Amino acid sequence: MMDRVTDAGPSTPIVLGIETSCDETGVGLVRGNDLLADAVASSVDEHARFGGVVPEVASRAHLEAMVPTIERACTEAGVRLSDVDAIAVTSGPGLAGALMVGVASAKALSIALGRPLYGVNHLAAHVAVDQLEHGPLPEPTVALLVSGGHSSLLLVEDVTSAVTPLGQSIDDAAGEAFDKVARLLGLPFPGGPYIDRSARDGDPAYVEFPRGLTGPRDMERHRYDFSFSGLKTAVARWVEARQRDGLPVPVADVAASFQEAVADVLTRKAVLACRERGVDTLLIGGGVAANSRLRAMAEQRCADAGIAVRVPRPSLCTDNGAMVAALGSEMVARGRPASSLGLPADSSMPVSEVLAG
Ligand code: KG4
Ligand code: ZN
Numbered sequence: 271m272m273d274r275v276t277d278a279g280p281s282t283p284i285v286l287g288i289e290t291s292c293d294e295t296g297v298g299l300v301r302g303n304d305l306l307a308d309a310v311a312s313s314v315d316e317h318a319r320f321g322g323v324v325p326e327v328a329s330r331a332h333l334e335a336m337v338p339t340i341e342r343a344c345t346e347a348g349v350r351l352s353d354v355d356a357i358a359v360t361s362g363p364g365l366a367g368a369l370m371v372g373v374a375s376a377k378a379l380s381i382a383l384g385r386p387l388y389g390v391n392h393l394a395a396h397v398a399v400d401q402l403e404h405g406p407l408p409e410p411t412v413a414l415l416v417s418g419g420h421s422s423l424l425l426v427e428d429v430t431s432a433v434t435p436l437g438q439s440i441d442d443a444a445g446e447a448f449d450k451v452a453r454l455l456g457l458p459f460p461g462g463p464y465i466d467r468s469a470r471d472g473d474p475a476y477v478e479f480p481r482g483l484t485g486p487r488d489m490e491r492h493r494y495d496f497s498f499s500g501l502k503t504a505v506a507r508w509v510e511a512r513q514r515d516g517l518p519v520p521v522a523d524v525a526a527s528f529q530e531a532v533a534d535v536l537t538r539k540a541v542l543a544c545r546e547r548g549v550d551t552l553l554i555g556g557g558v559a560a561n562s563r564l565r566a567m568a569e570q571r572c573a574d575a576g577i578a579v580r581v582p583r584p585s586l587c588t589d590n591g592a593m594v595a596a597l598g599s600e601m602v603a604r605g606r607p608a609s610s611l612g613l614p615a616d617s618s619m620p621v622s623e624v625l626a627g
Pocket of ligand 1: 444
């Protein structure tokens, strides 16, 4: 699968990337900025009846999926394991047990093949993956990463070594809010795509839901932070009041109004960060980047502010191995030293640590 034609020749190293921070077992192969393969096995169906990811279930699923997913990636790329020049793996942040499966597998491969190992930060990998689709990332870039596990605003001055957190969610992640509100509305898990679809037939101004952390005092203390738990509670109260009154819940209108509140806050703060930091590129990644309203609003507001928006295609926005391989490839290209074989699975790895020691 060659998506962009670049000049990565046969002497450019092939990097294999492994991602297991949550419920996707991802194995990607890249050469330079060329995507060779992106194999993903998801355990999402096994978590659906719990309404959220169950860590033990995810870990076991990674263990079972790892070898077949590596084999699938190699077949897709027409590459043998012995052709791989370096291994990259998500060292953190994520679910501890899930990360351990990926890290242990990557160490085994590194030893067996005699190739260097790069333990990388999952959030920085969400940023680096865009290079596979849109080419070299302008630096600095502001990145808005929104998924079931994270909502972060980052200043990326060097994706391999200088990533600074500007803000993050102080409670629920954006995707988590989508999933919880979907549940309230009787929509399936994971709820984001269902809310997105339902909202198309709804009125985004039907209910004026709260915009968390946007008041004057919050803008002093939490300028680039997000909060979605108050919004989720507001939706719950609104739905309960409606049911108490014996009235039907207008699902599409509530979905559209909720989605509008999330997209408004995310894009408002992302554009503000770009303006205040003098950055003219905004990258959006993570599963919620697939949201149609978020994308449309980001494009509109960024166009008004003279900011270029980059959003990788949906399969590269959700967790995958290609993103880890992309960051590993950039580490190799910039001559960063490899990690030690003692590298940890660090569930709370700070984003300022792009490469594990
Ligand atoms: O990146 P991702 O696969 O990583 C995890 O956090 O596991 O993101 C999944 C999240 C879920 O919360 C899902 O509801 C949300 O992304 N999501 C969406 C959309 N597609 C996926 N949220 C809003 N709109 C969408 N179209
Ligand atoms: Zn992620």
